[in-house]
Structures are given as C-alpha cells and as structure tokens.
Amino acid sequence: MVPVVALVGRPNVGKSTLFNQLTRTRDALVANLSGLTRDRQYGDGKVGAVPYIVIDTGGISGDESGIDAAMAGQSQTAIEEADIVLLMVDGRAGIQAGDEALVSYLRRKSKPFHLVINKIDGVGEEAALSDFYGFGIDGMHAIAASHNRGISSMMQSVLSDY
Ligand code: GDP
Ligand code: MG
Numbered sequence: 001m002v003p004v005v006a007l008v009g010r011p012n013v014g015k016s017t018l019f020n021q022l023t024r025t026r027d028a029l030v031a032n033l034s035g036l037t038r039d040r041q042y043g044d045g046k047v048g049a050v051p052y053i054v055i056d057t058g059g060i061s062g063d064e065s066g067i068d069a070a071m072a073g074q075s076q077t078a079i080e081e082a083d084i085v086l087l088m089v090d091g092r093a094g095i096q097a098g099d100e101a102l103v104s105y106l107r108r109k110s111k112p113f114h115l116v117i118n119k120i121d122g123v124g125e126e127a128a129l130s131d132f133y134g135f136g137i138d139g140m141h142a143i144a145a146s147h148n149r150g151i152s153s154m155m156q157s158v159l160s161d162y
Pocket of ligand 2: 015016017058
C-alpha cells in the first residue's frame with residue numbers, strides 16, 4: 001500500500017507551498033491571502049524508492065479563525081484518509097490556539113503525526129523549534145517550504161517505516 005500523507009494546519013502556514021514542492025507541480029493554489037485553496041487536493045511524490053500520496057487541505061472560507069479554521073471538516077476527512085499526518089505550523093508566529101487544537105485532536109485519534117515547523121528562513125532553526133518543544137512531539141522538522149529547504153530529509157524520516 002502506498003502511504004498517504006496529509007498536510008494539515010492553520011491557514012497560511014505553507015501547506016500548499018509544501019504540496020507543490022512534494023508533487024513538483026504548480027497545481028495547488030498558493031495564495032498570499034489565506035484560505036483560497038478551497039478543495040482537498042491529491043498528488044503523488046517519491047522519496048528515494050518510496051512513493052507516497054499527499055493530500056493538501058484547504059476548504060477554509062476565510063471567515064473562520066483559530067480553532068474553527070484548524071478543525072474544518074476538510075482537515076478531519078484528510079486526517080481520516082491519511083496514514084501519516086504532517087501538522088504544519090508557522091515558525092515565525094510561534095504556537096497558536098489552532099496548532100494546539102490540532103495536536104490534541106491528532107492525539108485523541110491516535111493518528112501518527114509529525115510537526116513541521118515552516119518558514120524558518122530568516123528566523124533560525126533553533127529559535128523556531130524552541131517554542132514547540134513543549135508539545136513533546138518526537139518527530140519535529142524545521143523547513144522552509146518556499147525555499148525547498150529541509151523537505152527531502154524530512155520526508156525520508158517521515159516515511160522511514162515504508
Ligand atoms: P496554506 O494556506 O497553508 O496553504 O499556505 P500557502 O502555501 O498558501 O502559503 C501562505 C504564504 O506563506 C504564501 O505567501 C507563501 O509564499 C508563504 N510561505 C510558504 N512557505 C514559506 C517559507 O518557507 N518561508 C516564507 N518566508 N514564506 C513561506
Ligand atoms: Mg493552501
């Protein structure tokens with residue numbers, strides 16, 4: 001079975017940017033405004049010899065904020081479909097309420113997940129990571145999706161069991 005990886009997280013953290021890097025397409029709608037990717041989107045990628053399916057999530061109207069946005073039905077469906085979830089957060093913004101809600105949700109569902117700390121360009125990896133250590137998550141990865149930085153080593157680690 002090809003593993004399914006879902007990208008979830010608050011609007012504007014960089015999910016569609018990562019999706020584009022992983023699938024090497026420009027199909028996902030990367031917006032400067034949050035919430036413009038309206039539908040779940042599927043793509044496929046490969047790390048080494050291991051193929052995977054990746055799901056981008058959007059479906060945010062723009063009216064929701066914080067926890068409501070993070071927990072939009074779209075994300076829940078993608079989480080159910082996924083073998084592994086990549087929970088993306090903004091390394092510049094630090095922990096937000098929506099991030100905490102998603103961590104709790106994933107733990108409640110016993111869904112394997114990794115924490116992806118994005119936008120570390122310009123802030124420095126250690127500073128970006130330190131805010132999030134309190135979650136106590138084993139799999140933490142610092143990346144800069146728009147700079148294609150940290151992505152391939154992250155995917156090797158995420159899919160090491162496949
Ligand atoms: P989504 O709503 O989670 O899908 O977020 P997007 O992928 O649409 O990205 C939101 C904004 O963050 C866009 O303006 C991206 O160009 C920007 N962005 C994404 N990744 C990075 C990154 O690694 N560094 C910086 N500085 N900006 C990023
Ligand atoms: Mg998006």
